[in-house]
Amino acid sequence: xxxxxxxxxxxxxxxxxxxxxxxxxxxxxxxxxxxxxxxxxxxxxxxxxxxxxxxxxxxxxxxxxxxxxxxxxxxxxxxxxxxxxxxxxxxxxxxxxxxxxxxxxxxxxxxxxxxxxxxxxxxxxxxxxxxxxxxxxxxxxxxxxxxxxxxxxxxxxxxxxxxxxxxxxxxxxxxxxxxxxxxxxxxxxxxxxxxxxxxxxxxxxxxxxxxxxxxxxxxxxxxxxxxxxxxxxxxxxxxxxxxxxxxxxxxxxxxxxxxxxxxxxxxxxxxxxxxxxxxxxxxxxxxxxxxxxxxxxxxxxxxxxxxxxxxxxxxxxxxxxxxxxxxxxxxxxxxxxxxxxxxxxxxxxxxxxxxxxxxxxxxxxxxxxxxxxxxxxxxxxxxxxxxxxxxxxxxxxxxxxxxxxxxxxxxxxxxxxxxxxxxxxxxxxxxxxxxxxxxxxxxxxxxxxxxxxxxxxxxxxxxxxxxxxxxxxxxxxxxxxxxxxxxxxxxxxxxxxxxxxxxxxxxxxxxxxxxxxxxxxxxxxxxxxxxxxxxxxxxxxxxxxxxxxxxx
Ligand code: NOJ
Numbered sequence: 001x002x003x004x005x006x007x008x009x010x011x012x013x014x015x016x017x018x019x020x021x022x023x024x025x026x027x028x029x030x031x032x033x034x035x036x037x038x039x040x041x042x043x044x045x046x047x048x049x050x051x052x053x054x055x056x057x058x059x060x061x062x063x064x065x066x067x068x069x070x071x072x073x074x075x076x077x078x079x080x081x082x083x084x085x086x087x088x089x090x091x092x093x094x095x096x097x098x099x100x101x102x103x104x105x106x107x108x109x110x111x112x113x114x115x116x117x118x119x120x121x122x123x124x125x126x127x128x129x130x131x132x133x134x135x136x137x138x139x140x141x142x143x144x145x146x147x148x149x150x151x152x153x154x155x156x157x158x159x160x161x162x163x164x165x166x167x168x169x170x171x172x173x174x175x176x177x178x179x180x181x182x183x184x185x186x187x188x189x190x191x192x193x194x195x196x197x198x199x200x201x202x203x204x205x206x207x208x209x210x211x212x213x214x215x216x217x218x219x220x221x222x223x224x225x226x227x228x229x230x231x232x233x234x235x236x237x238x239x240x241x242x243x244x245x246x247x248x249x250x251x252x253x254x255x256x257x258x259x260x261x262x263x264x265x266x267x268x269x270x271x272x273x274x275x276x277x278x279x280x281x282x283x284x285x286x287x288x289x290x291x292x293x294x295x296x297x298x299x300x301x302x303x304x305x306x307x308x309x310x311x312x313x314x315x316x317x318x319x320x321x322x323x324x325x326x327x328x329x330x331x332x333x334x335x336x337x338x339x340x341x342x343x344x345x346x347x348x349x350x351x352x353x354x355x356x357x358x359x360x361x362x363x364x365x366x367x368x369x370x371x372x373x374x375x376x377x378x379x380x381x382x383x384x385x386x387x388x389x390x391x392x393x394x395x396x397x398x399x400x401x402x403x404x405x406x407x408x409x410x411x412x413x414x415x416x417x418x419x420x421x422x423x424x425x426x427x428x429x430x431x432x433x434x435x436x437x438x439x440x441x442x443x444x445x446x447x448x449x450x451x452x453x454x455x456x457x458x459x460x461x462x463x464x465x466x467x468x469x470x471x472x473x474x475x476x477x478x479x480x481x482x483x484x485x486x487x488x489x490x491x492x493x494x495x496x497x498x499x500x501x502x503x504x505x506x507x508x509x510x511x512x513x514x515x516x517x518x519x520x521x522x523x524x525x526x527x528x529x530x531x532x533x534x535x536x537x538x539x540x541x542x543x544x545x546x547x548x549x550x551x552x
Contacts, residue, residue, distance in 0.1 A: 016213075016274045016297050016390060017331040018491030019056040020482060021106065023394045025339045026063045026085055027071060027452060028433040028445075033086075036442075036450025038433065040081065040090040044097045046436070049464065053398060053475075054482035057104035059215045059276075061339060063091070067117050069184040070415055071339075071431070073108075073217060074115035078202045095210055104212035106276065111199050111258075112218040113185040121186050125166060129175050136195055138178035138187045138224065139166070150176055153230045154249055157181050157357065159420040162249075178228075180221055180249055182415040190222045190258060203265050213266070213274035213297070219290060220279040223254025251281045259295040274298065276333075284317075284324035291330035298390060301333045305341065306356065309348045309376055311503040311518040318387065318507075322495065325389070332389035336380055337397045343430045345377025346403035357416060359425035362405050373402055375544035378477055378534035379516055382546040383505065385481045386490050386514040393478075396434050399462045400474030403429040404453075411454055428453055438463035472536065481532050484548060488512050488531075504541075516546040526551050 030042030040063060050058060062072035063085040072082070081088050098105045114121055120136050127133035129141070140151040142165065150163035157180055164183040168174035178187045188195050203214065225248030259275070266273050277299040281287040290299045307317045325332040336344035342360055345368075352366025360367065377400060384391055407428050409417075414426030433451045436444030438460035442451045460466070467473035485491060493510030503519035512531070517523050522540040528551035530537060535545040 015056065015104065015272060019104075019390045020054070020385075020485075020491075021057045021059050021276075021390065021392050022050055022053070022055040023059045023061065023338055023392060025061045025395055025431060027061075028431050029395055030434070030436065030444075031442075031446035031448075031450070034446055034448035034450065035084070036433075036446055036448065036452045037084050038445070039084065040086040040094045044090070044094040047094070047097050047101055047103065051101040051103060052479075054479055054486065055103070055393065057106060057212065058098060059106040059392070060108060062108045062110060067115055067184065069115070070182050071413065073110055074113075074117075074182065074185050075110050076115040076117040076119075078109070079205045092209065099210070105210075106213040106215055106274065107206055107211050108217060109199075109202065109206075109214045110217040111188065111190075112221045113179065113181060113187045116184045116186055124177075124186075126169070128169070132194075134175070135192055136189060138189050138228075139175050140178075140228065142176050146173075147175070148173070151178075152228050154178070154180070154228075154247075156183075156419065158416045158426075159424060178224075180218070182419070184415075187224075188222075190254070191226075196258070196261065200261070200265055203262060207266065207269050207273060211273070212271065213276065215276045215278060216262075216296065217278050219259070219277035219296070219299070220251045220255065220281050221249060222258055223252040224249050225252060251279070251286065256289065256292075256295060259290065263294055263296070276300065284320045285327070288324040288328045288330070291325065292328045298331065298333050300335050300338075300392065302335070305335050305337075305344075308353065309380075309518055311505055311516075312501075314383075314516075314518065315497065315500065315505060318495070322388065332387070333392060334384045334387050334389060335392040335394075336384055337394035337430065338392070339394065339431055340427055341430065343377075343394075343397065343401055343403045344380055345373040345400065348376040348380055349373035357424070357427065359414070359416070359427055359429055360403060360405060361407070361425035361429070364405075364425070367405070368402075370402065372544060374400060375535065375542075377402075378474060379544055379546040381478065382481055382532060382534045382548065383514060383516045385485050386507070386509050386512065386548060388491055388493055388495055388509065390491065394430070398475050398478040399435065399464060399467060401432075401434075401462055404432045404456055405429060406456060407432075407453060413453070432456070432459070435459040435463040437465045477532070477534065481548075484512075484531050511550060513549045513551050514546065515541055515549070517541045517543050519543055525549065528552065 027038050029038045030046045031038045032041035064075045065077035065080045065082045066072045123133040141147050143149040154162040156162045163176040165176050166174045179185050231247050274297040277290045277296045279290050279299050304317050307313050321332040349368030349372040350366050412428050414428045416424050416426030432453045433445040441449030443459050467475035490509050495509045498506040504523050505516040507514045520543050522542050525541050528549035531548050533547040
């Protein structure tokens with residue numbers, strides 16, 4: 001079966017159909033100020049390393065004014081920079097430097113909720129039930145004789161109830177507000193035109209400054225079922241919502257008119273600006289609705305990310321992705337890691353799966369064998385970078401970083417850990433600040449040696465300066481693969497399978513043959529010139545390895 005690609009109809013300016021987009025998590029990328037938290041000046045100073053890596057664009061997680069209860073996804077002012085990260089002038093300098101280097105810049109936007117420190121929520125707290133101030137949020141009377149029970153049984157993604165009670169102006173308990181995430185993140189009411197108009201303004205603020213697009217947080221969550229009915233939660237529910245199809249908080253049809261409105265705002269601007277949906281929606285055929293021609297440009301392919309190390313499952317998700325996205329004329333995206341998931345080398349080698357968002361720590365069952373993790377991580381990346389469409393990388397994956405398990409409880413910051421009393425480790429293990437130089441303070445992350453999450457002692461082995469020029473390093477594998485991907489036009493080529501069963505994936509993508517060995521034995525490679533390989537090869541490809549070949 002051959003999949004034509006969506007870029008068959010691409011206009012040359014549609015850079016996003018084939019782009020590799022690198023996620024910067026500002027807290028953990030590079031710290032110029034020395035306070036142990038990464039910042040915009042730190043990013044600016046290190047951007048040349050990303051240009052040298054060969055990516056097309058960067059996406060920045062939030063750097064806006066925020067109490068940082070959810071690492072910046074709790075925004076108190078959507079059009080200013082938190083002093084932790086710098087100033088608007090620092091942002092402008094970063095943007096200019098990125099553009100000078102040929103890198104596009106996408107910023108995060110968080111429309112589902114604000115911080116409870118946002119002026120709107122402060123006003124809602126201080127106002128009466130039924131007031132216009134409360135109408136910007138989802139505030140309801142409780143159930144029970146005294147309104148002492150939450151309005152419904154929804155749970156927060158981070159654990160615990162999704163409702164918190166407000167005080168009345170005389171201090172007695174009053175109405176309840178909805179927060180699908182932490183209690184410091186009240187959900188906005190998107191049926192309210194004032195909310196919609198405010199986000200048009202926010203989009204234009206950043207578009208006017210010159211950003212190339214937005215990564216839209218919780219793009220499957222803005223519209224809730226109007227009746228806010230109870231939901232019967234099944235045992236195997238997924239905490240990030242991917243398996244919550246049918247839940248009245250997620251993937252409601254009302255989101256689509258919001259995205260059409262946003263698309264028309266973005267289309268007012270020249271320069272091919274984009275919207276990318278963070279939408280935990282299954283199946284892929286349903287997710288495709290988010291990227292219809294008048295909605296968003298891309299959606300993260302979470303079904304691909306969640307696929308275990310199993311050849312049939314990987315082949316199926318690749319086929320389903322190409323078919324689903326092509327059915328609406330959108331490129332497929334591919335992603336293996338981000339700031340919410342266990343870093344993919346570790347995740348793909350777990351022997352006991354870990355539910356999304358729960359994270360792993362020293363006591364988790366089925367912890368990965370480090371050698372297997374490293375091999376699978378490299379092989380999975382090489383497979384991903386051969387696939388037609390656009391790919392997302394998460395900072396540090398080019399260094400081959402595994403998940404950090406050993407973070408003391410008193411240093412963990414993810415609200416998931418605290419809201420579940422430590423039952424879920426949460427997401428800190430993928431957020432540990434990057435190692436740049438093996439022998440520098442904080443491994444080059446911060447000149448003061450500070451680091452908001454502790455870096456393990458062995459972090460230096462993964463430092464970028466240790467890997468530069470070492471052909472067998474992860475960094476050089478990523479560089480070589482990104483260069484070959486570009487040279488052979490893989491992102492805009494068609495994919496066809498050479499075999500459609502067995503534990504070895506063999507596909508032709510343009511003029512390149514891609515082989516990925518998910519079996520437990522070495523396999524012979526077809527004759528041809530190897531242009532990239534995740535392991536050192538003789539004539540065979542070991543288990544947990546991948547290669548690209550030019551065959552005759
Ligand atoms: C998704 C973001 O990626 C995650 O980090 C955040 O906690 C939630 N949305 C809430 O904004």
